[in-house]
Amino acid sequence: MFQRIAALLRIPLNLPDEWIFIERTSEQLALGFVSIRILIGPSLVLSECTCDSEEEEDSNKSKALKYKLVGIASILVAGALGVCLPILSKVIPSLRPDKDGFFIVKAFAAGVILATGFIHVLPDAFESLTSPCLPEKPWGVFPFTGFVAMMSAMGTLMVDTFATSYYNNSHFNKNIKTLAVDGSGSGSGGDVETEHEGHVHVHSHATHGHAHGSIPDLSATELIRHRVISQVLELGIIVHSVIIGVSLGASESPKTIRPLVAALTFHQFFEGMGLGGCISQAKFKSRAMTLMAIFFALTTPIGIVIGIGVTKAYDENSKTALIVEGVFNAASAGILIYMALVDLLAADFMNPKMLNKPRLQLGANLSLLFGAGCMSLLAKWA
Numbered sequence: 001m002f003q004r005i006a007a008l009l010r011i012p013l014n015l016p017d018e019w020i021f022i023e024r025t026s027e028q029l030a031l032g033f034v035s036i037r038i039l040i041g042p043s044l045v046l047s048e049c050t051c052d053s054e055e056e057e058d059s060n061k062s063k064a065l066k067y068k069l070v071g072i073a074s075i076l077v078a079g080a081l082g083v084c085l086p087i088l089s090k091v092i093p094s095l096r097p098d099k100d101g102f103f104i105v106k107a108f109a110a111g112v113i114l115a116t117g118f119i120h121v122l123p124d125a126f127e128s129l130t131s132p133c134l135p136e137k138p139w140g141v142f143p144f145t146g147f148v149a150m151m152s153a154m155g156t157l158m159v160d161t162f163a164t165s166y167y168n169n170s171h172f173n174k175n176i177k178t179l180a181v182d183g184s185g186s187g188s189g190g191d192v193e194t195e196h197e198g199h200v201h202v203h204s205h206a207t208h209g210h211a212h213g214s215i216p217d218l219s220a221t222e223l224i225r226h227r228v229i230s231q232v233l234e235l236g237i238i239v240h241s242v243i244i245g246v247s248l249g250a251s252e253s254p255k256t257i258r259p260l261v262a263a264l265t266f267h268q269f270f271e272g273m274g275l276g277g278c279i280s281q282a283k284f285k286s287r288a289m290t291l292m293a294i295f296f297a298l299t300t301p302i303g304i305v306i307g308i309g310v311t312k313a314y315d316e317n318s319k320t321a322l323i324v325e326g327v328f329n330a331a332s333a334g335i336l337i338y339m340a341l342v343d344l345l346a347a348d349f350m351n352p353k354m355l356n357k358p359r360l361q362l363g364a365n366l367s368l369l370f371g372a373g374c375m376s377l378l379a380k381w382a
Helices: 002-009 017-049 061-090 101-131 144-184 218-250 254-282 286-309 319-349 358-380
Strands: 190-195 200-202 209-214
Touching: 017 218, 061 101, 061 190, 061 218, 061 254, 061 286, 101 144, 101 200, 101 218, 101 254, 101 358, 144 218, 144 319, 218 254, 218 286, 254 286, 319 358
Parallel strands: none
Antiparallel strands: 190 200, 200 209
16 A cells, blocks of 8 residues: 555655565455445345334324324214215205316316325335235245236226126116016007117007117116216225224324324325215215215224224234235225226216317316325325
8 A cells, every 4th residue: 555655656665575465464354344344234234124013112002092083083074074075966056967067076086096096005005015024935026916906907897897787788678577567558459659768669569560679878878887986986995995094093103193194084085075976976876875975984984993903913014914905905906096097087088078178178187187196295194
């Protein structure tokens, strides 16, 4: 080292052989320490990751329980309010399905649901199924999260198609039976023409002929589609709501629970608006609407109660908890993303009414971005 410095400064320097030996030895030792540090560094970082259940530093059971009870009440009210607002569109003329305002509200709700799938649910599924607490094989060698989400989206498409086909066929067969009963009591002569919910049947008794004609009833088909959409969408939302409720209920850290309660309150309100818009379009009977609204509003509070009950036994880093949460979250994400893009956004944005009104298109797009932005912002706290 001294010789190198002297060479740089152009100073002649003659050192004894012992000094040269010591200098070279010190350089080799320094290089060895650097190499050891590079090799050991990653293992030191990895050793900090542990899968053992650890008690939270700011754990306070009594204070955490108070926040949980407040969370149950606030989330219940917010969810009920959000899902009921679109359902009460009969009272508010501007929110009826045939009005422009309804398209704006529904675009906002679709943005909320889309952001829920992409920003909230899918990242949680990736985090669970790629956790170092799971064995490397098979969870580390195959992208199970994307696979489950993909299969869930395709399964939703199949259920959507088969359910719509089944309801359409049952609706048609029911009308045929009704017409057969009505026609059996008619006179023996003359022609009888009966029209029932889009199906026209002509019976000619004079010539002993019998013919059936069918006029497509677009309103009936759309109604069936909306009913299938609302039921499948509620299934996807409920799965996610129960999981986040259990996670909140199992926590004993007031510092963690407090912002989470506020974020989940807005989360449930926005999701409720999206689901309520679909339920209102489905035109269920009052009893069915009430049951669907109550079921949605209660899911997260019930999940919190379950989490409180299993606090001692629940370990979020256990293999069972990680796999169950990851798989269900991935499936829920697939359902929500499919429903938001295909059944909500594509159906409305390709509607002739939307295509013929540039102002409505602009308003719907801005509403979509605003809904997705609001829900994405909540990911900072929940």
